[in-house]
Amino acid sequence: MAVAGASVATSGKTYFFATQEACTASRTFTARECAAAFINAKAQLEDRAPRFESSGDCRLRFRLCEVRWIEPQQDEALAYAETDAVAFMPMALGVELIKTARGVEAAPTLAVDTPTKLFPYFPVSLTYEARMSLQPRTEPENSAILSADRFEPFSERQPFTGATTFIPAALGAIEGATNGSASYETREERRARLKNAPFVE
Numbered sequence: 001m002a003v004a005g006a007s008v009a010t011s012g013k014t015y016f017f018a019t020q021e022a023c024t025a026s027r028t029f030t031a032r033e034c035a036a037a038f039i040n041a042k043a044q045l046e047d048r049a050p051r052f053e054s055s056g057d058c059r060l061r062f063r064l065c066e067v068r069w070i071e072p073q074q075d076e077a078l079a080y081a082e083t084d085a086v087a088f089m090p091m092a093l094g095v096e097l098i099k100t101a102r103g104v105e106a107a108p109t110l111a112v113d114t115p116t117k118l119f120p121y122f123p124v125s126l127t128y129e130a131r132m133s134l135q136p137r138t139e140p141e142n143s144a145i146l147s148a149d150r151f152e153p154f155s156e157r158q159p160f161t162g163a164t165t166f167i168p169a170a171l172g173a174i175e176g177a178t179n180g181s182a183s184y185e186t187r188e189e190r191r192a193r194l195k196n197a198p199f200v201e
Helices: 020-026 031-048 055-062 187-196
Strands: 014-017 065-069 086-090 094-100 103-109
Touching: 014 020, 020 031, 020 094, 031 094, 031 103, 055 065, 055 086
Parallel strands: none
Antiparallel strands: 014 094, 065 086, 094 103
């Protein structure tokens, strides 16, 4: 293995290191490049690695796996929500570095071959950030229901203080009513009529 500085890394050639210390000790890359490579590879693995509900399913696909505790999202932190949920994800054997025309890049290495698009090489000169998560819906699922901030309060209404009269809907409801005229009675008159009406079994 080369003992010179970082410039001895062959362009296009990949280098595998199980630990950051092994990378630094090789002197193929600088200590800063090795540190950044392992930090980015760990973040990339946490962000992009698939999760499995059982250890068996994970090992069937990736052979080496580790457990991860699942923290509930802010909107899912209910009183009855499970707090000890776990998932299984592949475990990295180390980090693979490569020198390209864009500079030194790195990616996590698993126990099995994985598609390049799953863990693409990432420049060690940059800080890896998690992929953009889905934005929350800004419109309600049912467009017919307006959001709370879009309701307009009813205008204030003054109480009705005028006189009221009773108008029977059926002309035959009051004795003496005819088709040509409607009978009118005040509220007091209606109360008295109902009070004095005979009881019918």
